[in-house]
Amino acid sequence: HGGGVCAEDTAVVTFTDCIFSENQASAGGAIHWGNANLRISDSDFTFNSAYHGGGLFGIDGLATIIGCTFSNNEADTNDPNVVILGDGGALHLWATEADIIDCDFSGNKAEASGGGVYFGGENVSSLKNCLFTNNTAGRDGGGVSANIFSQLAISNCTIADNIAAGTEFPTAYGGGLYCSDGGNTDIINSILWGNSANLGPQIAIDPCSAAVNVTYSDVMGGAVAVYGNSALVWDDVNNLTGTVSDPDSEPSFVSGDMGIYYLSQPAADPNQTTLSPCVDAGSDDANFLDMYRHTTRTDLVIDTGSVDLGYHYVLTTDLAGDFNFDGVVDELDWAILQDYWLNTGCAFPYWCNGTDLNQDGMVNNADYAIFADNYKETETEAPTPNPMTWEIAPTSVGENSIGMIATTATDNSGTSIEYKFERVYPDYYPRIWDPCSTYTDTGLATGVKYGYKVKARDTSVNQNETDWSFIGYAITGEGGVGPGPEDHTPPTGLRWEPEPYATSPNSIAMGAYHEDPSGVQYYFEEYYFSGLNSGWQDSPTWEPIWLTPNMMYTFRVKARDKSLWHNETAWSITASETTPEEGVVEDTEAPVTPIGPYHPYTGAPDYPVYYPYKSAFAVLPQQQLLSDGYHHVMTAATATDATGPVLYK
Structure with missing residues (x-):
């Protein structure tokens, strides 16, 4: 339980500004807590996986999760031989009282229920000002699934473009929200739009045992589009009609500095000709609802008066006392x-x-x-990313033109962003500051190489600037010759394969494994003996042959990709091996493992294979409820070796 952290039995745990990435477990890929008190703020959960709760799994206890991002987490066995069905792509909360505030859930996946979040058990939980987009569930609740006596309050949330796909199920329920088995969900000041499922694209309810109450909200298709609407309590007076292509009902999302789910408002940008009907359509004053640093406007003006419907982007500041987030204390x-x-x-x-x-x-x-x-101080933080980066590096868009797009920058001052592009090769041509992050340089000579860089600044009093991006090159008429979209993601999945093993009294061999689309290089080193290393190399194996007999050596390895940025991983865990004494015959043959009933790659039964560095499962890992709780249970295939007993790890 808890690939990154496990907290149990009245533990009180706080995480702030943390990153949880690529953790794995049976329950709670990154964090598992049981009967504990958990507080998480301003943290990111990415690419974690588990059978239940790809990001987090909570049972009993309390939790407050605020200002966090959950992306590309997965509740899935990823194994056709395991029949456990994953719930809660990002979060699985069972009988847990949780307040989830100002969080962003995107691209998460659950094999069965709750692509974003799964709620179950007699818990009272809330989702406040959360954004659910592009999450997927196999059976129900592409965004959210609330079940088994859960009591859920959803306020100022946008649940959009999620899918209940029906994968390996006869049908699918509730692309946005599914509620069943005694669950009760209240929805207020929220938007459910553009979700998809066979039954109830936005909302599906089990009419026999669940109920959903919707007020002051905009639900695509309205009440008649809710599956199981006999269990629906619908506020005809204060809900929008949900009519598609109706300017009096469609949310009219627009793109801005922090995302694509702002509300169109001509006051924010005259190019936004439609005033979203969700503006000022809420139940109470925004400040009364603690939406004091929140905005739905692309010019980042804080919401005031009657609260807007749906998710609000959250402003931050590095300047204590800047309560209105305008970049100055005044x-x-x-x-x-x-x-x-x-x-x-x-x-x-x-x-x-x-x-x-x-x-x-x-x-x-x-x-x-x-x-x-x-007092009278102004904020000094430059926008991010800093240095500036390319979303699309310079590339030819014709015989005489080169186009480019800077990464959309964000800033904690609440002010707008401007961009400055410069042509630096073969001649120098600076452009003026411009709010547009896209630039096309025209009137160029054909077949000539040109180079460009870009930076960004906020429009606060200090006009804080980022550093320049790297220079991107392109040849007119020949497409881009630069690195293309930037890559700042290190390789994933670094592990020993195999761990160091002695091959003679003077040598130890080892290997590592890593994945990256641009290719991988490896750097092995002995931890205690300075200078004993492989240097960066393409080969995933290394065998130093000048070692001292009968001495223990400790090694570690790191990897980097072959992109322009050479993104490096952290060092691996260390692994030690002792060279044998002179004259001792070394056994270098690994045990033989007959594979069955499943071959790990082909799936064929009873397939005997000799693995020098790998074993295999006779019974694949699965979660089982034993007398003292849930456990991972697995059985290795029996291995044999000519020299004697075999140990398993």
Whole structure:
């Protein structure tokens, strides 16, 4: 349980600004907690996997998860021989009281239920200001699945473009939301749009044992499109009709600095000619609902008055006291501080809308002192990414033109972003700052190589700038000759294969395995003896042959890809081996493992194979409920060796 972290039995655990990536487990690919108190903020969960809860699995206990991103996590066995069906691509919460706030769920997958999140058990949980997009479930709840007496409150969420695919199931329910088996879900101030499933593309309900209440929301297709709508409580007065292509109902999403689910508003950009009907269509004042640093506008103006429907992008600042997120501490912020002065009810996660600067539960002189230290200061953080990067590096788009797209930058000042492109080869041609991240240089000579760089700045008082990107080159009429889209992802799955093993009194052999689309290089080294290393090499194996007999050596390995950026992994775990004494006959033959009933690659039964570095399973790993809880249970195939007993790891 818990490929990265396991917390149990009244443990209290806090994670802030953490990254959980490529962890694996049976339950909770990154984190598993049981009867524990968990608090996670501003953290990323990517490419984790488990049978249940690709990112996190919680049973009993409490959890607050705020400002986190869950992407490309998976609840799936990925093995046709294992019949466990995965639930909760990002989160699986069972009888857990969880508040999930300001989180982004995208590209997660569950083999069965809850592509984004799966709720089960008698828990009271909430999803507040969360974005669910492009998540997939095989049977139900492409975005969210709420089941088995769960009590779920969904507010200010956008659940869009998720899929319940029906993969290996007769049909699929609830592309956006599925509720069944005694579950009750309340939806308010939310948007469910563009999801797909055979039954109930946006919402599906088991009418015999579940109920869904929808108010102040915009659901594509309206009440009549909800599967099992006899169990639906629908607010005809305050819900939008959900009519497709109706400007009085369709959300009118637009793209901005932080994503593609802003709401169209001419006040934010005159090019946005449609005012989304979701603007100011909510139940209460935005500030009353703690949406104090949240926006649906592409110009990043904070939502005020009646709250907008759906997900709001969250603004941040590196300047304590910048309560309105405009990049400067001034009279406007002083007015906000006075509104909360002497408030004693401040608590995580909002801390009186950020005015309790020292987070001690009250707004008083201690907070004023922090505010006063920063008064009239302006934020100094450049936009990200920094240095600037290319979304699409310069490439020929005709005999006389070269086009390019900078990565969309974001900034914590709440101000807009501008970009500056420069042609630096074979001549110099700077452009002025421009809010557009796309540039096409025209009127060029055919068959000539040109080079470009780009940077970004915010429009705060300081106009903070990023560093320049790398120079991207292209030849007119011949397509791009630069590196193409940037690659800053290290290779994945580094492991010993095989671990170091002695081949003579003077040599130890070893190997490693890694994957990357651009190719991989390896660097082996002895941990304690300086200078004993392979250097960067293409070969995944290394065998130093000048070692001392009867001495233990400890090795580690790292890898890097062959992209322009040579992204490196961290060092592997160390592995040790001792060279034999002189004159001792070394056994270098690995045990023989007859494979069955499954060959690990072909799936054929009873297939005897000799593996020098691998064993095999007689019974594949699976999760089983034993007397003391859930366990991974597996059985290795029996191996034999001419020299004697065999050990298993």
